Amino acid sequence: MNLKHFITRRSINCLRKLNNTRILSQQTYFHRNYRTIPSSISSLLSSNPALHGILLANVPKYPKPFWDFGSRFIHTAQETVVMDSETGSEDDEDSTTNEFLSRFVWIMRKKLNEAYPGDDKNTIDGMLLFIVRKVASEIEKGGDEQTLGEGTDTSPQDFSPDLWRTVWDVSNSVLDDMQKATRKEKLKGFLQSEEVKEMYRFAGEIGIRGEMLRELRFKWAREKMEESEFYESLEKLREQDAMSRTPEESKTAERKSVGEDGDVGKVEPEVTLPKRHGKIKYKIYGLDLSSPEWADVADKVHEAEAIISPQELKPISGKCKLVTEKILSLPEHSDPAPLLAEWVELLQPSRVDWISLLDKIKEQNARLYFKIAEHVLDEESFQTNITDYSKLIDAHAKENRFEDAERILKKMNDKGLVPDIATSITVVQMYSKSGNFDKAQVAFENLIKQGFRPNAKMYNSMIMPYVNAGQPKAAEPLIRNMEARDIKPTQEIYMALLTSYAQRGDTHGAERISNMMQFAGYQPSLESHTLLIEAYAKTGQSDNARHTFDFLMKLGIEPDDRCTASMIAAYEKKNNLDKALQLLLELEKDGFKPGVATYSIIVDWLSKLLLIDEAEQVVDKIAELGETPPFKVNVSLCAMYASAGAEKKALQALSAVEAKKEQLGAEDFDRVINGLEAGGFKQEAARICKLKEAQGFASSAFR
Structure with a gap:
């Protein structure tokens, strides 16, 4: 009989029943140690010479032993035997049967090879043929609810109980493997279900990562699969109940719906919930969330979360890692x-x-x-977005890569991207830092056109580059712009402008900034008055400097060494030595002690008067203070000694000056050169003149 009609899904279920019945009826032959199965097969088959002879005798009769099985194929350890199939496509039962036979014969062949290592392939194939036929026969009997031990004749050629146990154990293992494979494939489908994917995405959004996220996904898929199997089992129970009903029971069930008076009664309507009319409204804290506008809001929030929430990195391995x-x-x-x-x-x-x-x-x-x-x-x-360009431009600007930053800005404009406020601020600061004031001003105006209201910090970044470049007057319009916008300039900005004017000797600018500070509410300080006195000193306005100095003392602010030195320098410009000495005497009465700055100005003044002894005495006082004389003192001494013709001291002072030539300014070079010429040191004067040109200053004409 063809095995195709035996091993179907129903037959496999019968195989389960047969196996369970046989184990219960033959407990004495059950062994849990499966390593003894090959030896059991060898001993039991060899103990039955008639069965062994039949197996060996049947081998030559079947040169192609598996042709009798119709459309079935069986995998072996060495090759695959494929049988001719019937025309037409196979259904699901055919594929299940094929898989069962393939797995069963492959395992049984291995066990027979272990039990009979000396037999050839044809002999093993004959044994397999005999076993499969017997198994098919038992499955057919099992379909009629018969067992081997009950209601069947046991022929001399039948298998021993242990051999049957081995056959049923192999069958059970094959069925278990097939069931596991089926569940595995089914689980793959539930892994891709929309509900599992939605829970997986939500878990990723709240921060679950790695193995834990993977385990949760498999857990959810298993739960969905178990739920589906539960409802499928309910449907099967309903179908079985409907099939098991007899015609009488069906008629009885129909009569229940018929009235007692013989008239057909009306079928009772199903109880359902009433239908809701109108739209559902959701209100939370007075907000009507049922409005369609909230759907657009939810979409925008979802898009924002897709940008803000971090995505998982793709694993890098293999060639990509290299x-x-x-x-x-x-x-x-x-x-x-x-x-x-x-x-x-x-x-x-x-x-x-x-x-x-x-x-x-x-x-x-x-x-x-x-x-x-x-x-x-x-x-x-x-x-790429605008923020990426802004960050890269800012990084280049901080590293003083202004050309690279401009190239990135040009690339951004070429793509039609309008710089946002953050990018414009970065560009303004970059141009200000590089000293490109025209472009900085254009970028600043564009920034204001975009609706940005600059603060004091922004103005500070615009003003300080002008100050550092020695253009404080160009920064004053920005100060007035701040005042027009009701932004109070900081005291640091005023002091920076005042310092720049004082260094340049611009008394009008210094006075203007000093007045602006007072109008802004900043009280006069020692620092501001000192800078104003320095501006007067550079232009020789000793009277204005003394007026400012006296005003400072009236305010109760004691002048320090630097302020006093600036006042003495103002008298030096007019060569008012008597007024300077009188001022020093008055200050000493009030407890003032001159410092290095004041002594340095006095040494410079005395050196111009060629008062060598007096100048050296003042230098000694500087040494008594425990401090090294400033570099300007060496310039003054060199010019004095050279003009006086003191060759040894002049050359000694000249070597000290040349050692720090990078600190010399144009006025210092001219003073040293003039002193050397006056003292007759022509060669040294020529050398210093060349040194001046090497430092980038204009050459000096000397005789």
């Missing part, structure tokens, strides 16, 4: 484009992958980072 290492080890001047193109092709990166790569590059090589970051701006997968 390419990543090559990118990280690239020299600064090499072209990264080929490696980046290969990396993109291998990984198909998203924005988070690019950011991770840039962070790694920045840690190892900051210069290479700028080069690759600029290249990444053109990558579509990076999803």
